[in-house]
Amino acid sequence: MAGREKCAVFGVRSDKPVFESIYYALYSMQHRGQEAAGIATYNSGINLHRDEGLVCEVFKGVFLEGNAGVGHVRYSTSGSSDVENAQPLVINYAKGSFALAHNGNLVNTEELKHQMESRGSVFITTSDTEIIAQLIAQEHLRLGDFIEGVKQAVNQLKGSYSLVILKGDNIIAVRDPWAFKPLVLGKLDDSFYVASESCALDAVNAELVRDVRAGEIVVIGDTLQSYRTRKERKCHCMFEYVYFARPDSVIDGVSVYGVRRKLGEILAREAPAEADLVVAVPDSGITAAIGYSRASGILYGEGLIKNRYFGRTFILPKQAERDVGVRIKLNPIRSEIKGKKLVLVDDSIVRGTTVKRIINLLRDFGAAEVHVRVSCPPVKNPCYYGIDMQTPEEFIAQKKGVEDIRKEIGADSLAYNTIDSLVEAIGLPAENLCLACVNGSYPIKEEQLKLNV
Ligand code: SF4
Numbered sequence: 001m002a003g004r005e006k007c008a009v010f011g012v013r014s015d016k017p018v019f020e021s022i023y024y025a026l027y028s029m030q031h032r033g034q035e036a037a038g039i040a041t042y043n044s045g046i047n048l049h050r051d052e053g054l055v056c057e058v059f060k061g062v063f064l065e066g067n068a069g070v071g072h073v074r075y076s077t078s079g080s081s082d083v084e085n086a087q088p089l090v091i092n093y094a095k096g097s098f099a100l101a102h103n104g105n106l107v108n109t110e111e112l113k114h115q116m117e118s119r120g121s122v123f124i125t126t127s128d129t130e131i132i133a134q135l136i137a138q139e140h141l142r143l144g145d146f147i148e149g150v151k152q153a154v155n156q157l158k159g160s161y162s163l164v165i166l167k168g169d170n171i172i173a174v175r176d177p178w179a180f181k182p183l184v185l186g187k188l189d190d191s192f193y194v195a196s197e198s199c200a201l202d203a204v205n206a207e208l209v210r211d212v213r214a215g216e217i218v219v220i221g222d223t224l225q226s227y228r229t230r231k232e233r234k235c236h237c238m239f240e241y242v243y244f245a246r247p248d249s250v251i252d253g254v255s256v257y258g259v260r261r262k263l264g265e266i267l268a269r270e271a272p273a274e275a276d277l278v279v280a281v282p283d284s285g286i287t288a289a290i291g292y293s294r295a296s297g298i299l300y301g302e303g304l305i306k307n308r309y310f311g312r313t314f315i316l317p318k319q320a321e322r323d324v325g326v327r328i329k330l331n332p333i334r335s336e337i338k339g340k341k342l343v344l345v346d347d348s349i350v351r352g353t354t355v356k357r358i359i360n361l362l363r364d365f366g367a368a369e370v371h372v373r374v375s376c377p378p379v380k381n382p383c384y385y386g387i388d389m390q391t392p393e394e395f396i397a398q399k400k401g402v403e404d405i406r407k408e409i410g411a412d413s414l415a416y417n418t419i420d421s422l423v424e425a426i427g428l429p430a431e432n433l434c435l436a437c438v439n440g441s442y443p444i445k446e447e448q449l450k451l452n453v
Helices: 019-028 109-118 128-143 146-154 198-203 238-244 256-270 286-296 319-329 353-364 402-409 419-426 445-452
Strands: 008-013 036-042 046-052 068-074 089-093 096-106 159-167 170-175 184-188 191-195 207-211 216-220 224-228 277-280 304-306 330-332 341-346 369-374 413-416
Touching: 008 019, 008 096, 008 159, 008 170, 019 036, 019 068, 019 191, 019 198, 036 096, 036 159, 046 096, 068 096, 068 159, 068 170, 089 128, 096 128, 109 128, 128 146, 128 159, 146 159, 146 170, 146 216, 170 191, 184 198, 191 198, 191 216, 198 207, 238 256, 238 419, 256 286, 256 369, 256 419, 277 286, 286 341, 304 353, 330 353, 341 353, 353 369, 353 402, 402 413
Parallel strands: 277 341, 341 369, 369 413
Antiparallel strands: 008 068, 008 191, 036 046, 036 068, 089 096, 096 159, 159 170, 170 216, 184 191, 184 207, 216 224, 304 330
């Protein structure tokens, strides 16, 4: 499958130039993708600038005119990370043009592509986004109305998609009917915004109005309009709360920070340890470590210092880059950890290689014991909805039980939160969460079948 992505999207319509606010919003969501960035604005035509690199690199010395625009930051797996796949994507067709940015991953890409190619479509990129864009253009041509075209096009999509579209000076935001990926609506004076995370609204001083609803199309024009697509069971990605989103974001009414702290508190309750100090794997383990410390009464301290000028190890595309990454990225503070029994809190263990190296480092720097506590239950199954966890072989918990993993990573003890604890910490009904990577129950049936063959 091409274009497995975890990205961020942003859109704004205002009575003032919007380039700067899109820039700041993308900057605030850089954690969701560091390989490419792009902005499209409308000023009696679409202006587009996109390239590989961080937001600050891509837009150095750039300004795009216009009072409406969309933006995107991109993460992709290797093989599809060239600039043609950077977004927004601009489509020119018989009824004009539009720009589209997409966060998510479709699971019926091949089927759709095959159908469209048999009708004469030619694809330039390897991304799902182009399929969505061409489908929208075709349906617009067929039905004569753009919003009807969007509605009909997205009804054919299966998988995760949070979309922002720039058509003329209107912004159209679409959230898939499962609502896998976050998408929020914000407002400041007469300007309306849509963003993957509410932290982007904070960055532009806008107020969070609400989440875009599952299967909703929001049109930000002279007025705000809302349309419904089809209905499915809501399945918000639990990994957004555990790892991906920024802790200062609020997703589907739930504070990410609150969830992470609670995950740590529950771990302290369910898996206590005799220790002198709680330390986190920074940054994503910090909030849970604070929760663990508060609930256990064991002091929290900084045992590992992160080089903040380095991208996230987990989302670097190649294994070799990951290997080098851990060593450059984290350094223990000898005076803090020497001779101490540590509780090391991490958000999740996927391959187990990172935590193993960290434990080795802590021991090299004098830690007496390392007790690992993990917020997320064991990750065992691939994600088909846009998170870069692709093959079961990648997951240490696929082949090994907790005790074998403990031995493999070299911890003195190891405990994970249970799925019930995870659901308790998020506080939403379990049936409204996607938990597939931890329980194998895929919201869209095709993935269940794939796993069973
Ligand atoms: S499979 Fe896991 S990572 Fe993927 S959408 Fe579901 S909960 Fe999120």
